[in-house]
Every structure is written in C-alpha cells, then in structure tokens.
Amino acid sequence: MFFVNRHAAATGSQGRRSPRSPRDGTSESSDAEAHVVTIPPTENVYSYFMYAIPLEDKKHSGQLTWSKVLAYTLVFGSLFLQGVLLYAIFDNVVFKDAKWRRSILNPKGETFMGSSLNPYAEETDDQCNPGGSLCMKSNGTYACAPPSVQLTGRWEELDTDGDGIWTRKEVEAAQEGLQCKYVVNPVEVFDVFVKFLVSREKLIWIHPDLRAGKAIHKAYFTYASGDIIMCGYRTTDMCSNLLQRGVFDAPLKYKTAPRVGETIDSALSYCHALLEQGGVCERTLPSTYSVWKKSSEEQCKDPDYDKFVFTHPLSGRTKSMLVVDYDARKDYSRATASSLFLVYKTIIIGIYLLAMLGEFKEIAMSAQWVVSFPRERRPQEAAEGAAEQPPAAKEEATAITGISTWHRVNMGILVAARLVMLVVLTWVGVMFLLKDTDYIDLLLNSLGMIVVVEVIENIYVFLVSPELRSECEAVEPMQVPAWGSSYLNSRPALRDLVLFVLFLLAVVSVMCVNDAVIVRPLSKALECACLSQGDSCFEASRFSYDFWEQYWRHDVPAVFTELDRLKAQQAADELRSEGGADLPESATLVAAPPALTEAYDLGKVP
Numbered sequence: 001m002f003f004v005n006r007h008a009a010a011t012g013s014q015g016r017r018s019p020r021s022p023r024d025g026t027s028e029s030s031d032a033e034a035h036v037v038t039i040p041p042t043e044n045v046y047s048y049f050m051y052a053i054p055l056e057d058k059k060h061s062g063q064l065t066w067s068k069v070l071a072y073t074l075v076f077g078s079l080f081l082q083g084v085l086l087y088a089i090f091d092n093v094v095f096k097d098a099k100w101r102r103s104i105l106n107p108k109g110e111t112f113m114g115s116s117l118n119p120y121a122e123e124t125d126d127q128c129n130p131g132g133s134l135c136m137k138s139n140g141t142y143a144c145a146p147p148s149v150q151l152t153g154r155w156e157e158l159d160t161d162g163d164g165i166w167t168r169k170e171v172e173a174a175q176e177g178l179q180c181k182y183v184v185n186p187v188e189v190f191d192v193f194v195k196f197l198v199s200r201e202k203l204i205w206i207h208p209d210l211r212a213g214k215a216i217h218k219a220y221f222t223y224a225s226g227d228i229i230m231c232g233y234r235t236t237d238m239c240s241n242l243l244q245r246g247v248f249d250a251p252l253k254y255k256t257a258p259r260v261g262e263t264i265d266s267a268l269s270y271c272h273a274l275l276e277q278g279g280v281c282e283r284t285l286p287s288t289y290s291v292w293k294k295s296s297e298e299q300c301k302d303p304d305y306d307k308f309v310f311t312h313p314l315s316g317r318t319k320s321m322l323v324v325d326y327d328a329r330k331d332y333s334r335a336t337a338s339s340l341f342l343v344y345k346t347i348i349i350g351i352y353l354l355a356m357l358g359e360f361k362e363i364a365m366s367a368q369w370v371v372s373f374p375r376e377r378r379p380q381e382a383a384e385g386a387a388e389q390p391p392a393a394k395e396e397a398t399a400i401t402g403i404s405t406w407h408r409v410n411m412g413i414l415v416a417a418r419l420v421m422l423v424v425l426t427w428v429g430v431m432f433l434l435k436d437t438d439y440i441d442l443l444l445n446s447l448g449m450i451v452v453v454e455v456i457e458n459i460y461v462f463l464v465s466p467e468l469r470s471e472c473e474a475v476e477p478m479q480v481p482a483w484g485s486s487y488l489n490s491r492p493a494l495r496d497l498v499l500f501v502l503f504l505l506a507v508v509s510v511m512c513v514n515d516a517v518i519v520r521p522l523s524k525a526l527e528c529a530c531l532s533q534g535d536s537c538f539e540a541s542r543f544s545y546d547f548w549e550q551y552w553r554h555d556v557p558a559v560f561t562e563l564d565r566l567k568a569q570q571a572a573d574e575l576r577s578e579g580g581a582d583l584p585e586s587a588t589l590v591a592a593p594p595a596l597t598e599a600y601d602l603g604k605v606p
Contacts, residue, residue, distance in 0.1 A: 035489040039365050040477035044456040045074040046414065048464060051472040053407050054400050075414060078456045082421055085452045086428050094428060097435045103299050105525040106133035128180035134296055134529040143538040144529035146292040147184030148285050149232035152225045153542045167215045188286050196224050196284050205567045219562035222555055229543055230274050231281035233532055234293055237303055237324040239271035243310045244323055246545045250552035253313040257552050264312055264319045300326035300530035326530040331437035332523035348446045349433050350507040355453055356426045357503060363418050370412045372480040376402035399476035425453060434514050
C-alpha cells in the first residue's frame with residue numbers, strides 16, 4: 001500500500017482538506033474540469049474496514065494483525081446482527097401480518113412465502129376460490145358470509161332450470177362450479193336444508209320429495225333461508241346492531257312473525273337462540289360454519305361497545321343496549337378515513353426511507369471507490385513517489401493513494417453484501433411500518449428500525465478503542481472520479497433538488513400503492529366480515545333493510561299460501577294415483593287445515 005503525507009494526491013491541486021459529509025461521509029467537488037467524490041473516514045464499521053486494512057498493511061506488510069482481525073470481525077458481526085434482527089422482525093411480525101391479511105382476503109397469484117405483488121387482484125374465470133379467508137372479492141364486491149349463507153342468497157345459481165324447485169340432480173350437476181366459487185360442497189348444503197326442514201315437521205307440512213331428499217321447493221327454501229341468513233351475523237353481540245339497523249322493525253310493527261315476537265326482548269331472544277354458542281346455527285349448518293365463525297372472531301380482534309337506545313317502532317318503548325364494533329375494523333377505518341394519520345404515516349415512513357437513501361449513497365460511493373481508486377504502487381514506484389514529496393509534507397497527515405488487489409476484492413464483496421442488506425432493510429422496514437394503524441405503534445416501530453440501521457455505527461463507537469478510531473479518522477479523505485451526469489455534477493444544488501423531488505415521488509408512490517392495494521380493500525373486507533355492512537359488501541346490499549322489510553312483511557305470509565297450495569296439490573295427486581283419474585282440476589285447490597297456517601312460521605323451533 002502506498003502512502004503520501006499530504007497534498008495533491010489526497011485533496012487535489014488546491015491543497016485543502018475536503019469537508020466531510022455529516023451523514024453519509026461523502027462529498028463531491030464542483031470543479032468545472034474534473035468532478036470527484038471525496039470519501040472521508042466515518043463512524044461505522046464499514047468505513048473502519050476500508051481505512052484500517054491499508055493502515056495495517058503499511059505497518060505490517062502482508063501480516064495478519066489483531067487490528068485486521070478486529071476489522072473483519074466487526075464487519076461480519078454487524079451483518080450477522082442485522083440479519084438476525086431483520087429475520088426476527090420478518091418472521092414474527094411482517095409475515096404474520098401478511099398471513100393475517102390473507103385470512104381476511106385471500107390473494108391471487110401467490111409468490112414468495114405466500115405473498116403477492118397484487119394480493120387483491122380480481123378473480124379470473126379460470127381460478128377457483130382458494131379458500132382459507134373470510135372474504136372473496138368479485139367485480140369490486142366483497143362477500144364475507146360463510147359459504148352456506150352465501151348460497152342462501154343465490155337462489156338463481158341453485159335453481160338452474162328456473163322452475164322454482166331446487167333438485168338434487170341440479171345441485172350434483174352444478175357441484176364442481178359452485179364448490180370452486182364458494183369453497184363448500186353444495187350437495188352438503190342441500191342435505192343441510194333438507195335436514196333443517198324435516199326437523200320442523202311438527203310445524204310445517206313436509207312434501208314427499210323433500211322428505212326423500214330429492215327436491216326443495218322455493219317456499220321451503222325461503223322458510224329456511226331466514227334463519228340461515230341470520231347465522232351470517234356470527235355472534236350474539238350483533239343482535240343489538242341488527243335492532244339498530246331495523247332488521248326486526250317489520251315483525252315488531254306488523255306482528256307478522258311469531259318467532260320474532262312483538263317486543264324488543266322477544267326479538268333479542270330469537271336472535272340469541274340462533275347465534276349463541278351451541279345455538280341453532282351451530283347445530284344445523286355444516287362444520288365449515290363453525291370454522292368460519294371461530295376464524296372471524298379471531299381476525300376481527302377485540303370487540304368495543306357503544307351505548308345505544310332502541311325505540312320500538314310501534315309502541316315507542318325504549319331499551320338501552322350496547323352495539324359492537326371491532327378493533328381490526330376501527331384501525332383500518334382510521335387508516336383510510338383520517339387525513340392526519342395518512343400524513344403522519346407518510347412522514348414517518350419518509351424519514352425511514354431517508355435513512356435508507358443515506359445508506360444507498362454511501363454504498364454507491366464505496367462502489368465508485370472499488371472501481372476507480374488507484375492500485376498500490378510497486379516498491380520502486382513508491383520510493384520514487386516518496387522522493388518527490390517536499391520535506392515539509394512529511395510532517396503532515398497520512399493519505400492513502402493506492403490499494404491492493406486483495407483489499408479491492410474484499411471491499412467489492414462487502415459492497416455487494418451491504419447492497420443486499422440495504423434491500424432487505426428497506427423491504428422489511430417499510431412492510432413493518434406500513435402495517436401499523438396506530439400513532440404510537442408507528443412511532444415506536446420506526447425508532448426500532450432505526451436502531452437496526454444504526455448497528456454498524458453503535459458497534460464502531462462503543463467497541464473500537466479511541467486510539468484505533470483516532471488513527472483511522474486522522475487519515476486524509478480519499479477521492480475518486482464522480483459517476484453520473486457531468487451537467488448535474490457541475491450543478492450540485494440542482495442535482496440535490498432533483499434527488500429530493502424523486503425521493504418525494506418514491507415515498508408518495510409507496511403510500512399510494514399501499515393504500516390502493518392493501519389498506520382500502522382490507523378496510524372494506526373487515527367492515528363486511530366483522531359487521532356485515534359497507535357499500536361494497538354483498539351481504540349488506542343483498543340483505544338490507546328493504547330486504548328484511550319485504551321478507552318479514554310479505555314473503556313470510558306468501559310462503560304460507562304456497563305451502564297450502566302444494567299440500568292440496570299433493571293430496572289431489574295421491575287421490576288420482578289411487579283410482580281417481582277423473583278427479584276434476586278443482587280438487588287441487590282444497591285448502592289446508594287452519595291449524596297448518598297457524599302453526600307455520602319461519603322461526604318456530606320444536
């Protein structure tokens with residue numbers, strides 16, 4: 001390694017010491033003829049490695065010294081510590097958060113570790129719903145009800161021939177397509193409907209085809225669907241929310257559903273009987289319902305309650321109760337609705353990315369140094385160069401004018417390792433911070449990531465003795481030709497302004513992509529999954545206030561009439577089959593016994 005003691009080789013023709021950059025340890029000359037990058041010693045283990053090895057080669061040429069061992073140990077130790085910390089953060093925080101998000105809304109096109117560049121892409125015709133999540137997205141609408149409830153709201157997909165009867169032949173023919181789309185065996189759902197209806201034989205007349213498990217008429221389907229749709233609200237905590245939304249207004253006001261009753265307490269009792277642990281829903285629906293219910297309770301996180309006073313739509317009586325909301329939905333609602341939080345989060349992530357930019361600039365300068373810094377001189381060239389130095393210069397500080405091939409190779413490997421570590425730091429750090437939806441958590445986590453970044457500086461400051469640090473920091477900064485546009489290099493203010501604008505665009509792009517790809521879709525999915533509400537929620541639009549008004553007030557009485565007609569028609573068919581072939585058509589209009597009409601109701605449970 002060749003050293004000179006001061007002037008032109010280290011600082012250029014002006015003979016002045018180049019100023020040190022306060023953050024990344026680099027600066028650039030604005031000389032019009034030759035633009036150079038100045039790399040001074042800085043307080044981190046990589047800079048120490050860059051300077052300490054040549055210094056030791058000067059003192060002990062070709063020998064392995066303790067200072068060299070220390071330099072190598074600090075570099076490998078820093079990389080190891082950062083790697084362990086990043087892996088722990090990724091595996092226990094980032095990956096688990098991604099897994100949680102996929103449990104809400106499953107991504108398409110899974111890649112590394114189940115992640116996806118576009119985790120909420122629209123489902124294509126050649127893709128089946130992979131399952132494992134509460135919600136699926138189709139044409140901008142989120143469906144988050146359990147599969148059996150989703151099928152309940154899609155009669156037109158079940159009755160494929162449109163004759164008003166859902167037959168076993170139809171469900172078996174459409175089994176593959178329905179199971180692909182809704183991740184449930186529709187034949188099993190068909191059998192559940194049959195079992196559900198037959199178990200209420202004391203309350204309703206059972207058609208022979210239904211008893212045999214061959215066919216379900218639309219009237220029976222409507223009868224069963226009311227209770228099954230209610231099962232999609234998951235927990236008894238939601239009963240107060242349903243009263244608040246007016247789900248039971250029609251039966252309370254018009255007294256059309258004895259199962260719901262005429263009072264607030266009776267409506268709550270009906271809801272609780274369906275949704276409680278071990279209730280009608282859990283006993284009746286397929287096992288997939290219990291899995292969905294448990295999963296949704298976990299993914300929606302802890303419940304929060306607010307006071308609500310419900311007024312009976314007919315009597316005017318009031319009752320205080322608690323409506324429920326969930327932490328997961330509230331957190332993501334804040335992330336989408338609060339402009340202050342969005343600006344706050346952008347600033348925090350921008351500060352972290354600014355630290356990453358500083359690391360990248362330092363790595364880029366090191367790469368220029370590896371490629372462009374002069375090689376060490378041969379002994380004869382070194383002697384001639386030393387003889388040319390003026391005597392006064394020998395009293396000045398030491399400067400490095402050339403490096404060995406071995407040190408250049410080692411530094412090249414180190415630059416590559418630092419670049420890989422920077423990519424991992426940036427990706428893990430940004431994903432770690434983007435997941436936060438709370439002010440304090442975001443701030444504390446950003447400070448934690450800065451601690452990981454500053455490992456290389458803390459190890460140097462607290463583990464390297466002051467004598468060794470002073471020896472390296474006293475060496476003159478090294479200079480190499482600047483890369484990039486000579487136009488911008490000659491205008492440093494313009495260059496920095498361009499860099500600043502590009503940096504801002506990068507930060508804004510990260511936030512916009514995260515908002516569009518993750519935050520907003522997940523917020524809508526959580527609102528639909530946890531509360532069955534939202535403009536983009538299929539269940540909220542399909543089973544709206546108008547739906548329940550129509551159902552309780554008109555559909556239920558219409559079901560009574562249809563079952564009376566079916567029973568009379570069946571009786572007439574049986575008479576014909578026993579020898580009454582000439583029975584007039586009017587015989588099919590015999591009315592059912594009044595007791596049937598009185599007993600028949602959607603909600604009565606034996």
